[in-house]
Amino acid sequence: MPNNKLNPDTLNTLEALWKLEKIILDSLDFHDVVQKVVDAILTELGYLDLGYKVVVLALVDEERQVLKRVSLSSTLEAQKTREVSELPFELIVIPLTEKNNLCIKALQEGTVQITHYFPDILTPPISPENALASQKNAGIITSMVYPLKIRGKTIGVMIFSMNKAEDAVSDQEKALLRYFTDLVAMAVQNSRLYSNLENERSQLKFLNDRLEQLDKLKDDFLSVASHELRTPMTIIKSYLWMLNSGKAGELLPKQKEYLYKAVSSTERMIALINDMLNVSRMEQGRVVFDIKRLDIVDLLKETLSDFKLKAEEKGIYLEICCEDKQIFAYTDSGKLTEIITNLVGNSLKFTRSGGIKVQIEEDENNVKVSVIDTGAGISEEDQKRLFHKFGRLDNSYQTVAESGGTGLGLYIVKLYVEGMKGTVRAYSEGINMGSTFTFTLPKELKTN
Ligand SMILES: Nc1ncnc2c1ncn2[C@@H]1O[C@H](COP(=O)(O)OP(=O)(O)OP(=O)(O)O)[C@@H](O)[C@H]1O
Ligand SMILES: [Mg+2]
Numbered sequence: 001m002p003n004n005k006l007n008p009d010t011l012n013t014l015e016a017l018w019k020l021e022k023i024i025l026d027s028l029d030f031h032d033v034v035q036k037v038v039d040a041i042l043t044e045l046g047y048l049d050l051g052y053k054v055v056v057l058a059l060v061d062e063e064r065q066v067l068k069r070v071s072l073s074s075t076l077e078a079q080k081t082r083e084v085s086e087l088p089f090e091l092i093v094i095p096l097t098e099k100n101n102l103c104i105k106a107l108q109e110g111t112v113q114i115t116h117y118f119p120d121i122l123t124p125p126i127s128p129e130n131a132l133a134s135q136k137n138a139g140i141i142t143s144m145v146y147p148l149k150i151r152g153k154t155i156g157v158m159i160f161s162m163n164k165a166e167d168a169v170s171d172q173e174k175a176l177l178r179y180f181t182d183l184v185a186m187a188v189q190n191s192r193l194y195s196n197l198e199n200e201r202s203q204l205k206f207l208n209d210r211l212e213q214l215d216k217l218k219d220d221f222l223s224v225a226s227h228e229l230r231t232p233m234t235i236i237k238s239y240l241w242m243l244n245s246g247k248a249g250e251l252l253p254k255q256k257e258y259l260y261k262a263v264s265s266t267e268r269m270i271a272l273i274n275d276m277l278n279v280s281r282m283e284q285g286r287v288v289f290d291i292k293r294l295d296i297v298d299l300l301k302e303t304l305s306d307f308k309l310k311a312e313e314k315g316i317y318l319e320i321c322c323e324d325k326q327i328f329a330y331t332d333s334g335k336l337t338e339i340i341t342n343l344v345g346n347s348l349k350f351t352r353s354g355g356i357k358v359q360i361e362e363d364e365n366n367v368k369v370s371v372i373d374t375g376a377g378i379s380e381e382d383q384k385r386l387f388h389k390f391g392r393l394d395n396s397y398q399t400v401a402e403s404g405g406t407g408l409g410l411y412i413v414k415l416y417v418e419g420m421k422g423t424v425r426a427y428s429e430g431i432n433m434g435s436t437f438t439f440t441l442p443k444e445l446k447t448n
Contacts, residue, residue: 013176016045020180024187030195034071037158037184041177042073050173051164053077054138058103059148059156059188060096067094067103067156077138077161084137086130093125106145106157112178113145114166121145121159142166146177148185155185223280226273233273237266275408278338279389282415289332289419296327296336296360296367296441303340304358310348317355318344327360329367329441335416336441342409343371343437349405351375354434366422366440378428378435386426387414413439421446 023040027033038055042048055073060066069092072078082089098104102113102120115121118135119128121143126134143161147154158181162169242248244259251259281287297320304320311318340358347356354374361368378386382393392407410426417424417439424439 013172013179016176017179017183019044021183024183025190028191028194030188030191033187033191035074037187038071038073041180042075045176047173048075051162051168052160053140053163054081054159054161056159056161057156057184057188058092058094058159060107060154061093064093065096067096067107069093070156077140077163080138081134081140084130084133085126087126091125092122098124102145103157103159106147107154110147110149110154112147115143115145116141116166118143139163142169144169144177146181148181148188150182150185150189155189158184219280219283222276223284226276226280230270230273230277233266233270237263237270240266272406272408275406275412278412279408279415282412282419287419289335291330291332291420291445293328293330293445294333294336296329296331296369297322297325299331299333299336300340300358300360300369303337304344306341307344307348311355314348314351316348316351316353317357318348319355320358320360322360325360327362327367329362329443330445331420331441332416335420339413339416339439340369340371342413346409346437347371347373347375347435350435362443365443367443368438368440370436370438372434372436374434376435377431377433378426379431383426383428386410387424413437417441 020040023044024033024036027036034057038057042052042055053075054077055075056069057071058067058069061068069089072082072089085092094101094104096104096107100120101123102115105111106113113120117132118140119126119131122131122134138161140161141163142165143159144166146158146160148156148158160177240259240263243251244256244263278287300320301323304318307318344356344358351373352375356371356373359370359372361370378393385391385393387410388407389411390407391410392405414424421442422440424437426435426437428435
């Protein structure tokens with residue numbers, strides 16, 4: 001009949017391991033784990049009574065190619081070794097190339113090393129005399145160095161120092177130490193991975209917070225700078241305008257030409273400053289919408305009249321459908337003017353022949369306004385990049401005579417349309433196939 005009973009030694013070993021496992025694997029914090037591994041076997045399993053007095057964990061530092069002391073048991077004897085040591089515990093670092101140190105030997109050969117001579121495990125960096133003084137002070141007779149192996153790699157060693165001779169170490173003790181050190185290797189590796197992850201996470205969080213701060217700083221800067229720039233720019237513009245209109249005396253044709261260029265650049269600059277101000281106000285939630293039920297056709301006709309001349313100059317048409325109708329929706333007239341100015345302004349910029357049509361339709365819930373042009377069009381890929389801040393596409397197929405533009409126009413359009421509870425979309429069949437920008441405005445007042 002087979003003997004199913006475990007022998008009592010095996011059972012004890014298993015129980016001891018199970019207990020240690022629970023203690024050690026309970027924590028994932030690296031510092032917590034490394035301290036627990038050096039203390040648990042002494043306190044929890046009573047190895048202190050078996051003569052084990054000092055337990056040390058040392059790990060390989062791959063970057064520096066050294067074996068570094070990481071934790072020391074909280075025993076009286078450990079304290080005694082420290083008292084006389086010429087180096088603080090944390091500075092006991094052994095180069096991996098060291099030939100005569102047993103810790104390095106255990107590491108490289110992956111085998112247990114035993115010594116009665118402390119300098120074997122401490123020299124260098126500690127002098128043999130000082131190592132012997134430590135040994136004497138703590139009353140250590142034997143030290144056993146166990147390699148810590150995980151997945152075929154040795155990541156460090158554990159040193160068990162005791163006040164008894166090697167032949168007083170039982171087989172069961174040795175077996176338990178072997179299993180125990182395997183467990184330690186696993187726990188250390190896990191907690192190291194976890195702590196790295198945690199570090200990375202907190203570093204990411206730190207960087208993210210910093211980015212948010214910088215973003216806010218940038219918004220504040222933009223808002224102040226553009227506000228402060230607007231006043232002097234407006235003053236410059238009015239003086240230029242006065243000069244141009246002959247209020248300070250007749251100008252020569254060349255002077256007029258230069259002045260005209262100065263005025264239009266100033267206008268562009270003011271438009272850009274206004275855009276930046278609008279964006280920063282929107283983003284800070286400082287824009288108030290004055291929503292009223294208005295005749296959209298009427299409003300658009302008025303806005304488009306400003307563009308008629310420009311379209312004529314370019315030799316393209318600019319039409320609005322349903323001129324004789326009245327179509328009502330809820331909107332802020334100033335914001336709607338800006339939306340149309342941006343969309344029609346873009347169409348004018350990117351259309352060389354043909355022209356632009358503004359279409360107004362309505363369904364049960366919404367009024368739908370479309371600005372349809374026969375211009376450069378937008379490739380499918382580029383369509384995804386529209387409506388973002390500073391979203392100029394800068395594509396060769398869109399090269400336009402008028403330089404300038406910051407790519408804020410469509411972003412503002414989207415912010416405004418959505419602020420008025422509508423949606424905006426762009427369509428284009430492709431390059432040189434024209435573009436259509438469509439947005440909606442609600443026919444009923446929406447409060448949220
Ligand atoms: N009607 C259109 N036809 C072709 N491309 C367009 C049209 N409207 C917009 N785009 C593309 O989308 C980009 C972003 O437009 P947006 O109005 O945001 O910026 P912008 O006109 O370049 O500069 P800004 O409006 O700030 O002066 C444009 O640079 C252009 O590449
Ligand atoms: Mg634009």
